[in-house]
Amino acid sequence: MSILLRFSARALSCALFLTILFSGIITPQAHAQVADNNIGSAPSQRVDLPLPNNDTFQTSVPPFSHPEALFPNPVSRWLRAHGLNYLLDNTNEFAGAITPPTRGRTPGFNNYKQGASNAGQYAMQLDVNWEKLAGLKGFATHMITVGRYGTTANRMFGDWLNHASEDYGGGGNVVVHLVYAYGEETLFGGRLAIAAGRMSEISDFAASPLFCNFQNGSFCGRPKGITDTNYDAGYPAATWGFRVRGRPTRSVYVQTGVYPIENGIYQVYQHRTGFKFNGANIIGYAAPIESGWEPSFAHGTLPGHYKLGAQVFSTPQNDNFFDLYGGSYALTRLKQKQHSASWSTWAMFDQRLLHYKDKDSGLTALWGVIYNDPHTSLREYVAYGALINRGYFASRPFDTMGLSFTYTKIARGVTMTDQDLLDLGRTLPNHATGVQRHAMVMEANYAIHVMRGVIFTPLLEYYFRPNAQRNLRDAALLGFKSHIQFM
Structure with a gap:
């Protein structure tokens, strides 16, 4: 294993050196390719884009995302001119532990090891402007498919809360997995947008294109606390859904929707390919609501996004401690108390603080908190911050x-249940090997714009109290994230 780690470290060092050298020689400065524009961020980009200053009430399809591509070609330009926006990219994420895991002979500990992992995703996006194709004013359809591969390193040292590589899991281990496919009608110059179809709820709600400037799964995609329940559809999972968004003023929006809850949404048996559209497994609904203020200070150079939201889940869920009669279900071994519904709330903010020369440059701060129903959740709350x-x-x-x-x-x-089960010598839930209380994950990275459509990001991740357990050693990982936009 030590040979493997030394080889991985040398390979990472060589790749970083060659990338920096290469980027300094051939990087063009005409176009920007940044991680905010990867496939999958398009819905959150539309949420975070206020109306233009010279807005009108004329109905039209909002512009599609056009990230800088490795292979700009006349075919793509022709397709876009005729209403078809086709994108293809690959994201690869490597992480290797540079600290040894906790050792022991008890169940669970004997499987921990020091190692490295690689995970990735290739994705295809197709947006169709039916206004150009068929004269349907303001109507567009959106579809994304992905294929995922590899594994994640955090489980090697006992963490099951936050993936070291966000692109792990959820893709069904198939060549093509449908993420979403839905139609959207935009009216009154963007003041009203109505969407329906197979949708990822957390691509529209509690979302930001800035999150995936990082690799670790506690942050990238969305802060992990928002999908604490298996009933929340987050990329690359989707359910049937309906969403409506209104903009009463240029910089304020309000949106809500209804998303049927499908049992087993993250399970292979139900959603392996994403093309299983039957409604037999619908067991309730999720109803989110969110409002946001999107100011832009200093003549438009310092944009910000301030959003508050909440959602309710109509499906009954088990209490995380009490049994039917108010005792500890871990001690009595009786059925857990059931709650007829549960909920989640969030407050998310980002603001550019400084602006440099380039249009999209500057220092941006992100901060927020997700607070879940404490009686049914694993994560009661998650707080985050970033620069x-x-x-x-x-x-x-x-x-x-x-x-x-x-x-x-x-x-x-959950903490009290863990303690009761541990005292009895029984197996703990959530893959825990000790009492779970709190945890923190940090990441530092530097994203290098190598050339058109190519980003290479060396990074360091650090896990304080993996799996929220005091009995597990902190873990440090070195790695890199690469993103190639082919079309």
Whole structure:
């Protein structure tokens, strides 16, 4: 294993050296390719884009995302001119532990090891402007498919809360997995947007295109606390859904929707390919609501996004501590108390604080908190903060430095249940090998704009109290994230 780690470290060092050398020679400065524009971020980009200053009431389809591509070609330009936006990319994520795991002979500990992992995703996006194709004013359809591969390193040292590589899991281990496919009608110059179809709820709600400037799964995609329940459809999972978004003013929006809850949404048996559309497994609904303020200060150079939201789940869920009669279900071994519904809330903010020369450059701060129903959740709340500094070096206007942390507080009922089960010598839930209380994950990275459509991001991840357990050693990982936009 030590030979493997030395080889991985040398390979990472060589790749980093060659990338920096390569980027300094051939990087063009005409276009920006940044992690905010990867496939999958398009819905959150539309949420975070206020109406233009010279807005009108004329109905039209909002512009599709056009990230800088490795292979710009006349076919793509022709397709876009005729209403078809086709994108293809690959994201690869490597992480290797540089600290040894906790050792022991008890069940669970004997499987821990020091090692490295690689995970990735290739994705295809197709947006169709039916206004151009068929004269349907304001109507567009959106579809994404992915294929995922590899595994994640965090489980090697006992953590099951936050993936070291966000692109692990959820893709069904198939060549093509349908993420979403839905139609959207935009009316009154963007003041009203109505969407329905197979949708990822958390691509529209509690979302930001800035989150995936990082690799770890506690932050990338969305802060992990928002999908604490298996009933929340987050990328790359989807359910049938309906969503409506209104913009009463240029910088304010309100949106809500209804998303039927499908049992086993993250399970292979039900959603392996994403093309299983039957409604037989619908067991309830999720109803989110969110409002946001999107100011832009200093003549438009300092944009911000301030959003508050909540959602209710109509499906009954088990209490994380009490049995039917108010005792500890771990001690009595009786059925857990059931709650007829549960809920989740969030407050999320980001604000650019400084602006440099390039249009999209500057220092941006992100912070927020997700608070879940403490009686039914695993994560009672998750608080996060981050700094994203893009274009700090004038000669590297598209390079990005990032620093993030997430703090996870385990629900008190889960902690007490763990303690009761541990005292009895019984197996703990959530893959725990000790009492779960709280955890923190930090990441520092530097995203290098190598050339058109190529980003390479060396990074360091650090896990404080993996799996929220005091009996597990902290873990440090070195790795890198690469993103290639082919079309």
